[in-house]
Amino acid sequence: MYGLTMAAFLLAVFVNGKICKDPNMVSANDFFFPGLNMPGNTSNPLGSKVTPVNVNQLPGLNTLGISLVRIDYAPYGLNPPHTHPRATEVLVVVEGTLFVGFVSSNPADPNVKNKLFTKTLYPGDVFVFPEGLIHFQFNVGKTNAVVFAGLSSQNPGVITIANAVFGSDPPINLDVLTKAFQVDANVIKYLQAQFWWNID
Amino acid sequence: MYGLTMAAFLLAVFVNGKICKDPNMVSANDFFFPGLNMPGNTSNPLGSKVTPVNVNQLPGLNTLGISLVRIDYAPYGLNPPHTHPRATEVLVVVEGTLFVGFVSSNPADPNVKNKLFTKTLYPGDVFVFPEGLIHFQFNVGKTNAVVFAGLSSQNPGVITIANAVFGSDPPINLDVLTKAFQVDANVIKYLQAQFWWNID
């Protein structure tokens, strides 16, 4: 019995920490993932939902350097400020009106501020969020909005700023956050008391 | 006058053979491209049309390793067998029914054939075409079909097999093609006499 299990195991090889199928066992389904026609459930405090298709959902993407997401936004729904630590994102609006933006990295001159780039997008508009920069999308229309986006990694990662900063487990120390955000401890405590919902 | 031109020129720097803007001149429009809501014109012999958004249309994608396309298919429209020499493609069906496939590279055993992987896709289905492999999409539904796809390069390239093999300028020599395709010269001449339409 162990021998059999082991034999099966020996057929599996690892690439980037993912099991890579024996090529003779591969079928079209290994390159397939259904369901991106279904709206994500936006019944949450942010009013948006990300449905990812990356190496965690579709193992056949391993080593191929790309993934997709569908994002749904209720009216006034927000995909809040976040970064992808390992990917650039290119988005196309399928439906709705989105106000989108990203912030450039720290300028060379400490007296100059980080620059915000924004644009209001309509169906068919394409926008690029360069790798690692903080970006957001906000539904400023009266109807639902939907986008599809490509990301330049099979495992792009996502860091929602508010959740990572104010909602981590355990929490970041109060002293760190009060100094970083230059507010008194009550504001930080108030922020840390929120329930931080991950929409992706 | 020359000095002015030169001054302007000195602001431009080159990355990957593309002019890279002075960062102080960059605006949100450098990351923006409109119009993917417009159906591509499929009034051509293949009945399909690719609308690309890569570094040639949207220079802000330079160095960022990703691009997008919209593809439209009339009923029975075909995106014919082709490869992307520098990219994997991940597609999501927005509307319609597509029969898609790709062929694996030559097997180790010369008596074994190249393997075809196919799938019929419906709205919301995602499918992966690994880098450099020959693939196609065929509209097998009765309505138009539309997909969006991400590609893992800002400059993926595309090689339509029929066009590159039978429609190049100048043509590939008759002796090469008759031997490669193991048919008589008349078949090759007939193929070379077609008008080869690039849909992308």
Next chain:
Amino acid sequence: MYGLTMAAFLLAVFVNGKICKDPNMVSANDFFFPGLNMPGNTSNPLGSKVTPVNVNQLPGLNTLGISLVRIDYAPYGLNPPHTHPRATEVLVVVEGTLFVGFVSSNPADPNVKNKLFTKTLYPGDVFVFPEGLIHFQFNVGKTNAVVFAGLSSQNPGVITIANAVFGSDPPINLDVLTKAFQVDANVIKYLQAQFWWNID
């Protein structure tokens, strides 16, 4: 005159948007940068200062995939939560006691929180902040602290979370931030009214 300027210009070639010297003109000084023995000026609200040596200070690093920083911390000085969009950081403590941490990216399960990893570091301790993750260092000792750190890019970038989110120019819209941080507009206005000091 224009001809001379042009001749000089033709000697310059561009790599990654940086001018690359004629190899015959290169000297040891092109690989040299002095002054990291000088403490950075920590007389600012955060009580810390980053002194970078990357391709912007030392052009000879271009294409070589690495850079250095010195960071100084007054007692209770903080290098506030930030990310490097294009680099992992490995730090060694030269002097002082630092409480450091980073937050993992969003977990697969939306009901699970982002995980905080922390450690108190003493002289000689080495710690790794993986690419793109939010991290910080806080001087919890009674004396100044100093670290040197290597970064895995000649142009790592840095995004100070508070500055990018609350101190950008122009500011991020109030609606976006109140929803993202789930607080009322007064808290956001208060945060946006701070003077956001870049320490790097």
Next chain:
Amino acid sequence: MYGLTMAAFLLAVFVNGKICKDPNMVSANDFFFPGLNMPGNTSNPLGSKVTPVNVNQLPGLNTLGISLVRIDYAPYGLNPPHTHPRATEVLVVVEGTLFVGFVSSNPADPNVKNKLFTKTLYPGDVFVFPEGLIHFQFNVGKTNAVVFAGLSSQNPGVITIANAVFGSDPPINLDVLTKAFQVDANVIKYLQAQFWWNID
């Protein structure tokens, strides 16, 4: 017994899906492969034969980004139009006269054709086939021809166009191919009825 097998197994580590030897067990033979002085057997319909030395024949090439092939051509032998999905090829002619060519990817202007680049090569001539482009070599001399070529991947892959398009298992649908090649079904059936011989 299982314990022993497992112990042996634990010594093996995987890189890119290949077993990587315990460094203490590595010998010079792990970097060695003999036999490229033996002419490949060109007794096949194409009159050519590729003898590869890549990670499948020589595991020591794993992660090293390069491989070699020897190609033999009988008089009028053809290495038919093919691509390497993950590699550029640089060839040197050792003996014989070869007519070689490659076709550029689709031009930006749909009314312009794909460009064919050709050259007749003699012993000592070097020629480059850029990554992913369709290329061929044809022996136009009266004697055998031999080349050695380097490829920029330890696992370059090869896709013979005719075999992948007309000889896959299962076959590509008749509707797809008649539309793609703009010929009637009989021509496609005729092509699909050939025996497609892989020479590599």
Next chain:
Amino acid sequence: MYGLTMAAFLLAVFVNGKICKDPNMVSANDFFFPGLNMPGNTSNPLGSKVTPVNVNQLPGLNTLGISLVRIDYAPYGLNPPHTHPRATEVLVVVEGTLFVGFVSSNPADPNVKNKLFTKTLYPGDVFVFPEGLIHFQFNVGKTNAVVFAGLSSQNPGVITIANAVFGSDPPINLDVLTKAFQVDANVIKYLQAQFWWNID
């Protein structure tokens, strides 16, 4: 029992030939390595000692593309000519006075010599040794010297020229070395008879 061992084993996944921990088991200690405050023991013929912190000491660096070293030099201590086959090195002097240098690769003109670039460094000075080039550091002060350096690989490797050329096991053949160094066999035998001490 075997089942348990196997279960444990299945949790381990391999990346670059290193075991990659189950993410749920990861703790801050996986990103931590202590002790770089301790001077390396320079009581050896070269009078220097390298203390590395790379993937072999700190597995959490795997895939992250960076590592650190501390180097100690007694007065007149030497880090002898060596290369890192997979990394550029950027060094900062913490204490002491070092004469450092690297030699460029072979020039295009065979009558021109390889160029030596040297600099005397003092505390706070930063110097770059580009990937793969032969370099050295020599303590020309009267006190100990200390540097920290970043390397652009988690597994940079090091090849000490004298040890690899004259101290390998088995030795390089006398005929090879007498011809390469253009001296008589006695000089080579004398060199090979030394005890070659690896300081890293």
Next chain:
Amino acid sequence: MYGLTMAAFLLAVFVNGKICKDPNMVSANDFFFPGLNMPGNTSNPLGSKVTPVNVNQLPGLNTLGISLVRIDYAPYGLNPPHTHPRATEVLVVVEGTLFVGFVSSNPADPNVKNKLFTKTLYPGDVFVFPEGLIHFQFNVGKTNAVVFAGLSSQNPGVITIANAVFGSDPPINLDVLTKAFQVDANVIKYLQAQFWWNID
């Protein structure tokens, strides 16, 4: 006049510091280099000669990650210990008998020596020299020997150990070399007095 020069200049774009041709001006000759059938002139003290075809001889290789060399060896000719700082080399013997070897990088245990891997090669034998390691080839047959080799970079570089260590301009300091090689100054002076011939 300046305008014309400038116009011509504007057509040129730079990639990796090389001028990249306007695509419309590219011809087959941009991918071609002749003459590797000509034996290199081995009338030099080492009795060998490297004829490279890399981006410096064949600009069309730029960005393509590969290059070739032909190496000729008179009887007892030596390609002396050297490294390629940016490439792995894979060699195939075309004619003659070669004794080849490479030395592994420093072992983890300072009391263990660097390991030498050697093999005697005959026509048709293939051997791999991993990136950055010191390697050599020695003609141990009674006739000339010839190899072709692929290198995994369009610009691999080469560092001949003896030339870089004992023949640089200016010379490496006597104190550095006497300590590094643990011999008295006369041996070093003797070595430095040789004429160091670059064979590549």
